[in-house]
């Protein structure tokens with residue numbers, strides 16, 4: 001309504017509708033095969049175990065599980081997180097951890113805690129659309145650094161940081177999804193992780209390391225987190241979540257950072273939601289305490305490994321033979337990234353794909369400046385291997401028909 005035009009804050013007026021959410025509405029038809037969302041497979045949800053364990057924990061631990069909790073998170077639960085992280089070579093203590101309402105809240109808190117209007121934030125190109133949305137909400141200016149199959153090109157990052165310094169500009173932070181990145185599926189090499197950290201130290205900038213897919217590796221070698229390389233020196237704030245390793249309906253995650261930074265996050269979170277749901281923390285606590293999480297992750301990996309293989313196989317089989325059509329081969333996570341010839345407009349092609357009953361996310365969603373017009377993201381965790389085969393055949397046909405004659 002017109003009279004409402006000036007009732008909103010500048011921040012909300014500057015926010016745009018999430019393309020992904022709009023697209024997801026189009027993909028509800030039963031005949032649609034969707035590679036668009038970033039949804040975990042419901043096959044991985046441990047329904048029986050959670051149902052039984054939730055009843056148990058409410059009856060046994062109800063006095064705290066149904067009560068308000070500390071903003072930092074419930075200590076018993078944080079102790080389980082510490083144990084879980086130890087197995088990944090991470091050494092954190094209670095004061096380095098803040099429990100969050102999953103990592104999207106972590107991203108919003110990062111915005112609140114670090115960004116002043118006009119501050120420069122360095123991102124990958126492409127990058128996670130939810131991070132663009134969260135930081136845009138705090139009026140960040142984005143500088144993006146190209147990725148290749150080994151993640152963000154840190155030689156370009158080095159050049160950019162020097163260039164900005166010459167202009168007396170100091171970025172607020174570098175945002176990175178180093179493991180099986182959303183959207184590109186690529187993993188930052190160990191060498192580049194070390195280089196990024198060196199640069200962060202040299203220029204006095206922090207790194208926001210967003211790690212939702214870290215535990216979901218299907219092939220290749222484990223790479224240490226940037227947080228562990230920093231050895232708690234304070235240059236890295238790491239975001240973690242249970243969304244992809246347990247189930248996203250839990251809405252539970254955690255941040256690890258230097259205690260000084262955690263203190264600021266606590267202040268921000270107090271104003272947001274007082275605390276993340278103690279009931280969810282109690283369920284996750286009990287799940288971990290019973291030693292179920294690692295086994296569950298191993299089962300999830302088996303399911304996704306098969307789906308990843310199905311998608312790579314289908315792409316090889318059906319995609320048009322063209323020197324400028326390439327895709328990434330992720331070693332883990334939920335996504336891969338397709339690059340088409342420069343002159344293909346994927347936003348336009350999307351509507352044709354919908355007519356063919358196959359959906360994906362156009363790459364422009366993952367570029368703060370609307371670039372990436374010839375790229376797209378495919379999710380392989382949600383559809384079945386059979387659907388993947390049929391869907392990629394439909395997609396390949398749509399691409400074939402969109403190639404300029």
Ligand SMILES: Cc1ncc(COP(=O)(O)O)c(C=O)c1O
Pocket residue numbers: 038101102103104105128130177182210212240241242243248252253
């Ligand atoms: C890179 C990245 N960060 C953060 C999130 C937010 O996840 P959640 O809030 O469920 O933890 C996602 C979700 O897909 C993601 O891909």
